[in-house]
Amino acid sequence: MYQRKDLLGLKELTADEISLILDTAVPMKEIIQRDIKKVPTLRGKSMVTLFYEPSTRTKTSFEMAGKYLSADTSSLTVSASSVVKGESLIDTGRTIEVMGTNVIVIRHQAAGAPHLLAKNVKARVINAGDGMHEHPTQGLLDLFTMREKKGDLGNLTVAILGDIMHSRVARSNIWGLTKFGAKVHVVGPSTLIPKEIKQMGVKVFHSVEEAVKNVDVINVLRVQRERQKKGLIPSLKEYAKVFGLDKKRASLAKPDALIMHPGPMNRGVEIMPDVYECEQSVVDEQVTNGVAVRMAVLYLLMGGKGVYEATN
Amino acid sequence: MKNLVAKATIMDEEKIRRALVRIAHEIVEKNKGTDNLALIGIRRRGVPLAERLARIIKEIEGATLPVGILDITLYRDDLTTLAQQPEVHKTEVNFSVINKTIVLVDDVLYTGRTVRAALDAIIDLGRPKSIQLAILVDRGHRELPIRADYVGKNVPTSKREIIEVRLKEIDGKEEVVILETTE
Numbered sequence: 001m002y003q004r005k006d007l008l009g010l011k012e013l014t015a016d017e018i019s020l021i022l023d024t025a026v027p028m029k030e031i032i033q034r035d036i037k038k039v040p041t042l043r044g045k046s047m048v049t050l051f052y053e054p055s056t057r058t059k060t061s062f063e064m065a066g067k068y069l070s071a072d073t074s075s076l077t078v079s080a081s082s083v084v085k086g087e088s089l090i091d092t093g094r095t096i097e098v099m100g101t102n103v104i105v106i107r108h109q110a111a112g113a114p115h116l117l118a119k120n121v122k123a124r125v126i127n128a129g130d131g132m133h134e135h136p137t138q139g140l141l142d143l144f145t146m147r148e149k150k151g152d153l154g155n156l157t158v159a160i161l162g163d164i165m166h167s168r169v170a171r172s173n174i175w176g177l178t179k180f181g182a183k184v185h186v187v188g189p190s191t192l193i194p195k196e197i198k199q200m201g202v203k204v205f206h207s208v209e210e211a212v213k214n215v216d217v218i219n220v221l222r223v224q225r226e227r228q229k230k231g232l233i234p235s236l237k238e239y240a241k242v243f244g245l246d247k248k249r250a251s252l253a254k255p256d257a258l259i260m261h262p263g264p265m266n267r268g269v270e271i272m273p274d275v276y277e278c279e280q281s282v283v284d285e286q287v288t289n290g291v292a293v294r295m296a297v298l299y300l301l302m303g304g305k306g307v308y309e310a311t312n
Numbered sequence: 313m314k315n316l317v318a319k320a321t322i323m324d325e326e327k328i329r330r331a332l333v334r335i336a337h338e339i340v341e342k343n344k345g346t347d348n349l350a351l352i353g354i355r356r357r358g359v360p361l362a363e364r365l366a367r368i369i370k371e372i373e374g375a376t377l378p379v380g381i382l383d384i385t386l387y388r389d390d391l392t393t394l395a396q397q398p399e400v401h402k403t404e405v406n407f408s409v410i411n412k413t414i415v416l417v418d419d420v421l422y423t424g425r426t427v428r429a430a431l432d433a434i435i436d437l438g439r440p441k442s443i444q445l446a447i448l449v450d451r452g453h454r455e456l457p458i459r460a461d462y463v464g465k466n467v468p469t470s471k472r473e474i475i476e477v478r479l480k481e482i483d484g485k486e487e488v489v490i491l492e493t494t495e
Binding site: 020026034038040 | 401402
């Protein structure tokens with residue numbers, strides 16, 4: 001069972017804990033596919049999304065997940081809140097908590113912000129992306145998608161392609177995959193691959209062709225235009241030419257390899273439309289699985305009294 | 313420290329088989345055939361029982377009834393008071409329940425709370441014409457106004473006792489036993 005108060009990253013989770021979340025997401029996915037997408041499980045529980053950075057899918061996905069489980073969900077729009085008046089993260093968190101909130105879902109531009117919040121509130125905290133650190137539910141939904149399509153994660157070789165340095169998605173994927181014994185290749189412009197990444201147990205490549213050869217999964221990362229002001233890549237056009245995933249490059253992977261992308265996509269930059277539209281692409285399904293995985297996380301944190309509440 | 317002591321075996325393989333054969337006949341008789349009928353077993357031990365009932369009905373009527381699997385975890389009324397979140401498993405009802413006569417199957421009927429949860433779970437899948445309840449052992453002590461339409465065996469029990477149904481598919485043996493908790 002899940003004994004932690006929060007979900008802050010995949011780094012600290014064991015393979016068994018990750019498996020429990022993925023196993024719980026299987027029945028959750030069935031609920032999403034029903035005509036009546038609602039179960040009463042989290043009736044009377046409440047969840048607030050607190051996003052300091054923009055998001056479409058993660059925020060909506062959490063809100064839908066909460067609603068399908070009958071939790072009450074609200075979202076705090078940071079740009080229209082007291083944060084602009086200078087209220088601190090902890091004060092904002094405490095304010096939300098004393099309104100009776102059971103779970104706070106936070107996205108923040110600073111790595112570690114969810115951890116700081118988690119230490120200072122009794123409510124459970126879910127990290128929905130912190131700086132360049134982790135994005136655990138994205139990592140979980142990627143793992144769920146790979147496991148659902150390909151089976152045992154330990155047998156897989158996964159290539160992660162793109163801006164590794166700025167990517168919390170890459171980090172959460174790497175933490176998760178390596179715990180199951182999967183082989184992970186990372187590839188991208190050398191300016192966007194941090195040296196320390198090797199210590200996470202991955203193989204670094206600088207040629208897309210070599211990195212994707214015979215892999216089971218290609219996970220393409222978004223070029224984060226908002227984080228590209230430092231001139232780390234010459235131009236988007238050149239990036240597309242050297243690192244963009246086109247049909248020819250994709251064909252070097254196993255014939256039935258999965259093509260994944262966490263979204264939002266820069267079509268024609270990191271991924272070409274013919275690859276995005278191809279049969280191997282599971283980009284849309286990742287979004288559906290994201291709701292299922294978040295339902296699982298909400299259930300495990302809010303369903304039952306939980307060891308945390310029982311002992312505190 | 314609580315101990316469990318086996319008191320008696322109340323059904324053996326043959327008794328379980330006869331009870332299921334009788335229930336299968338009763339289901340067909342009460343519904344005047346098998347039209348529009350479907351079976352749904354409650355996880356875990358209701359599932360093999362529902363499958364067996366479907367097999368017996370096929371033998372006596374020649375009709376193959378759809379069998380679904382219901383996991384009621386998400387519908388439990390004690391989720392907020394349990395110390396541990398129970399594991400959730402998949403509900404697999406691969407047919408439409410709308411306008412069907414559903415026979416809900418479980419091993420033991422006790423407080424009625426599982427059945428209450430199951431009724432909600434089924435109705436969330438659609439609006440059946442009716443829902444009937446088939447139970448291998450009814451041990452009494454209802455806490456909700458629920459009763460079974462088909463009962464394998466009525467067993468008066470005390471609340472200190474526990475009824476365990478063991479089935480080949482899950483437990484490797486076939487019996488119903490009464491256990492008693494002692495301090």
